[in-house]
Amino acid sequence: MTDNNQNLYETLPGQERYVAPIEETPLQAVDKVDDSAPATSMWADAWRTLRKNPLFIISGLLIICVVFVALFPGVLTKQDPNYCNLDNSLSDPAAGHPFGYDMQGCDVFARTVYGTRTSLSVGLLTTIIVVLIGTLIGAVAGFFGGWVDALLSRIIDIFYSIPFLLGAIVVLQMFRTSSSIWKVVLVLALFGWVSTARIARGSVMEAKNLEFNTASTALGSTPIRNLFSHIIPNALAPIIVIGTTSLGSYIVSEATLSFLGVGLPTTTVSWGGDISQAQVNLMTNPMVLFYPSMALAITVLSFIMMGDAVKDALDPKSRTA
């Protein structure tokens, strides 16, 4: 070493500038990759990001509360939402009836609590159907391309160009007499699958050109197997994001349809129906309209915030420091 130190910074014959001897260059340090962290998949990575996001924690807690109310409405109120006494019509809040009464003399608190189940079921069922159908059709169009894509894309365009609300009203008008929530779910799904299909098509087209498919094909896997075990899982992120966000918008749409009088019948306890009923007495008793609207807004808000958080976690490009 002393020898080396002596002619430090001295150029050797044939060299134009000083070159450090190889032992002095800490090549190992350059090469060293931090492998102390366990190997993670994209989903585990997303989950780690999610857990630290306050948006996720707040919306997650809100969603847990909403789901709890939907599953066990009896815990919060002992009142029957369908027990209405006209003597109580538009009465002020009283002990045990914190939100007062609506025009029919029904307990507003009980109706708001029991309405949760209806709205959440409509939102959840519609989202499940839309994601399944939309992903399947979009994936088939994006994967096979050619005339299959051309045909499916035109069908998507057709449904896309029909105004959502208009189409929904026309169809629901035919099933006025039915009182099941399925008619609303199916109509929302009928006009809702297109946006998911478009997104699924785009992201499948992107994923199918990635190299792991070539690798998988080289290992002998069939195109269909590639589609289901590699392409769709890799194209799933944007679908999950739009699914979470649109769950909220389906709840709003259900309320809007009930407000227009073509959604759920008045015998079903729902926020949209209650808001629509309360609208008549808006000028004198605005609070009757306020409570179900508030419950609706909180529920929708928590799903949109959840969608934002999931988007941040799954899409590293949109992630901000």
Place this chain on the structure above:
Amino acid sequence: MGKYLLRRILQMIPVVLGATLLVYALVFALPGDPVKAMFGDKPVNEAVAAQIRAEYNLDKPFIIQYLLFLRNAFTLNFGNTFAGQPVIGEIARAFPVTIKLAVMAFCFEAIFGVVFGIISGLKKGKWYDSVILIVSLLLISVPTFVTGFAGQYFLGVQWSLIPVTVSSNTTFTEMLFPAMVLGSVSMAYIIRLTRSEISSNIAQDYVRTARAKGMSNGSVMMRHVLRNSLIPVVTYLGQDLGALMGGAMITEQIFNIHGVGFLTYQSILKGEGNLVVSIVTILLLVFVICNLIVDMLYAALDPRIRYE
């Protein structure tokens, strides 16, 4: 460009045909016999009923009805309503009102959406960014009819700042608040879209390059960040103009505006199938043409896109 335009127009044809056929099938599958309904409580005179059915082509098979409708629609002859009024007259009365409302809503959402989105995106984390974000989230999660009622109650009834309903004159001041309500949800989406586009574009390498070249901050923003960020916003706006015309149903209902949405809703309830399909056909064309214009606009915004 010309070739591309032609191809797009050719592609539009099956979409418009398919969509009108679908709507036609849905509307004319409506239960109830409108001809019977015309007689009210009186006994149905079969001869008169048959004559009316022939007049409205209701006696012909479905597909023939549809083809006849298409043929007439080409000459803007949409026939008569069951009440005896020409459909085109009803439409001509309603459309200017809705166009006015939709254009006002469109300007509102475009201007405020983009401006607030830019402010929010450039100053991420500041208190006004949080305020803008929370307000836009609230506008999305509260249904339009609740926003409309709340505004009508507080601004109109309690504080008398705005007219409570819209008269048949549809003056600018009367339409201002309904237009804001109609555009509010889209405005919130535009704010969110602009904000996320700006904040992701600002972190791109080309922005750093532009700054390194010594370009002034204003030029970097105008020529690089904004231009790139606005492409998805323009797409959204283009699709929304068509959607606004059809989506005005709720707003028109609340503020008693006799536009297309009001007319469509009334005609669906009354079973005026002819009127419904005519309106939907026109709305479809508006929507499809708006989308086409947006595609053409891309080339102006993004020089990388060239239509061959």
